[in-house]
Amino acid sequence: DFSPTEMLRRKYIFNTIERVFQKYGFLPLETPAMEHLETLTGKYGEEGDRLIFKVLKRGAELERALEDRSKGFSDEALRYDLTVPFARYVVQHQNELTFPFKRYQIQPVWRADRPQKGRYREFYQCDADMIGSTSLLNEVELIHMMRDVFGGLGLQVVIKVNNRKILAGLAEVSGMSEALIDMTTALDKIEKIGHEKVYEELRHKGRSEASIAKVKEVLEWFPPEMRL
Numbered sequence: 001d002f003s004p005t006e007m008l009r010r011k012y013i014f015n016t017i018e019r020v021f022q023k024y025g026f027l028p029l030e031t032p033a034m035e036h037l038e039t040l041t042g043k044y045g046e047e048g049d050r051l052i053f054k055v056l057k058r059g060a061e062l063e064r065a066l067e068d069r070s071k072g073f074s075d076e077a078l079r080y081d082l083t084v085p086f087a088r089y090v091v092q093h094q095n096e097l098t099f100p101f102k103r104y105q106i107q108p109v110w111r112a113d114r115p116q117k118g119r120y121r122e123f124y125q126c127d128a129d130m131i132g133s134t135s136l137l138n139e140v141e142l143i144h145m146m147r148d149v150f151g152g153l154g155l156q157v158v159i160k161v162n163n164r165k166i167l168a169g170l171a172e173v174s175g176m177s178e179a180l181i182d183m184t185t186a187l188d189k190i191e192k193i194g195h196e197k198v199y200e201e202l203r204h205k206g207r208s209e210a211s212i213a214k215v216k217e218v219l220e221w222f223p224p225e226m227r228l
Contacts, residue, residue, distance in 0.1 A: 014106055016152045017126050021104040024145050026128050029103040031085040034076045043084050045181035051111045053078040078110040082127045090131055099132025174214035176207060
């Protein structure tokens with residue numbers, strides 16, 4: 001629950017973000033809370049798939065399904081993020097859109113995660129994406145947009161830029177090209193659980209010691225201020 005005071009603060013933040021998005025020419029978009037299960041699964045890796053809220057069947061279908069737990073779910077699920085629904089929307093409406101297409105989306109998403117301090121099973125994401133252009137000027141625009149959002153909120157921040165090509169290269173040299181999502185999911189937790197726990201997770205996912213050693217070697221090559 002969010003009290004009136006908290007809601008006023010949240011609305012101020014959302015309104016600030018929305019004004020900046022619109023200033024840069026991004027258009028609002030909304031998608032349904034539920035998506036087809038097949039649209040969501042297989043996009044977030046093994047761990048992400050486990051955190052998707054699946055929807056139970058209804059009425060008589062549910063009663064029949066209770067006899068077989070594996071058949072209790074319908075073909076829908078609550079959205080896990082805003083990116084996959086956006087991709088689905090673009091595919092379905094590609095003949096109606098003008099590219100490059102710039103959209104922003106501020107809506108709740110759901111994850112069946114373990115509740116803990118500062119983490120919720122339902123929370124808002126504020127996404128802004130452009131599709132249909134390969135210009136690097138897009139990246140510059142996004143950085144300026146982030147700067148304006150934080151500036152509008154009176155926050156001093158340092159913006160760090162990541163390049164997916166570096167992660168893809170790391171996966172290739174370490175022999176994990178086919179497990180890029182698993183690798184990046186694990187690396188994303190370094191600040192939270194530390195390097196050694198990340199290496200343990202990679203072992204748990206079946207990665208070889210040689211692959212893990214190569215990842216460790218590359219990560220330690222970066223100077224401290226650039227490390228994950």
